Amino acid sequence: MQTELEPLSRRYDVVVANPPYMGSKNMNKWLGDWVKKHYKDVKGDLFSCFMTRNVGMGTEHAQLGFMTPYVWMFIGTYEKLRKFVIQQNTITSLIQLEYSGFSGATVPICTFTLQKGYCPGYRGGYVRLSDFAGADQQAPRALEALADADCGWFYRADAEGFGAIPGSPIAYWATDHFIDNCREGSSVSSYACFTGSQNITADNAKYVRFSWEVSLGDCSEQGTWVPYAKGGDFRRWFGNIDSVVNWSTPARSFYAANKTSNLLDNSLWYSEGITYTDITSGKSHFRYLPSGCVFDKAGPSIVCFNLPLWGVLGLFNSSTAQYYFDIFNPTLHLQTRDVKAMPIKAAVNEDERIQKLVVENVRLSQLDWDSFECSKGFKRHPLF
Structure with a gap:
């Protein structure tokens, strides 16, 4: 990896890391207390702590790429993390893989890129592979989406609309009508x-x-x-x-x-x-x-x-x-x-x-x- 990054480092600051995935329930007391103290808004897992830490390490307009569990995109535990991502930064691209997207493993994974700093009106590119079962489907379908934006599983979305949906899920496939209903309708509660x-x-x-x-x-x-x-x-x-x-x-x-x-x-x-x-x-x-x-x-x-x-x-x-x-x-x-x-x-x-x-x-x-x-x-x- 050092050989590949060395040419980039002549012009850019380059950091590559492989942070662990560990939910708060599996942390020992020292680590759990430390995470709660320093990363209280994203303490649900070490990967979410690393996401915020990596953004903090970047300079203005830094480009960051991640591969993480995609639970942060939807569940309530990570709502503050989502707001940090969509309100203070810019999602430039994201691919959501199917559960069995990797051979021999069944894990909810997404890979995405961020630009440090918020760019109003930016419409990121999203590829949804969750409807294609099996590891052998993921790469070909992703390449097909990149070659043909009208394939049916490629989306463009302005992350500002996510904030109108309760809980701010990264629902890139939601229609404008759906988002308008969330903005204007009364909740059943x-x-x-x-x-x-x-x-x-x-x-x-x-x-x-x-x-x-x-x-x-x-x-x-x-x-x-x-x-x-x-x-x-x-x-x-x-x-x-x-x-x-x-x-x-x-x-x-x-x-x-x-x-x-x-x-x-x-x-x-x-x-x-x-x-x-x-x-x-x-x-x-x-x-x-x-x-x-x-x-x-x-x-x-x-x-x-x-x-x-x-x-x-x-x-x-x-x-x-x-x-x-x-x-x-x-x-x-x-x-x-x-x-x-x-x-x-x-x-x-x-x-x-x-x-x-x-x-x-x-x-x-x-x-x-x-x-x-x-x-x-x-x-x-x-x-x-």
């Missing part, structure tokens, strides 16, 4: 109360059962056991509530007092609303949460609507919402902040036709759910 916390028993083996393991008469707001939304497999509109949680006074006292537990705020007990699964297989799925239930962190829920519940449920299960969620956070974890950020228009969700369709979808999904023994509402199989 303006109309609905999102739960700030979920119930955590800290001992599910003791406090959580399947609904068929307890007496049906003891499973209600007045009984020991209460239906418990815990996320579950892909399913829309209704279902996946096949667990119950011990809601007796001693159990709730344990949740409130134990350091690793959490007791759901009593204003949210038994509330009607919408629940969903926070870990997805790629597509989000929202379901009606009947009154009389509580929920845990794997099944976060939304209650207290100032809009028709059915309209909001219809929006969340639409292809439009999926497009927004894919931009807010294109990972397998659908965070509450991503759901809260959805721009919404009240008029759309007051449409009676939409509400009737959603109600019918919920009814049919409930019939299907109640056709099997895992449902508390099961009476007999529909074939009998």
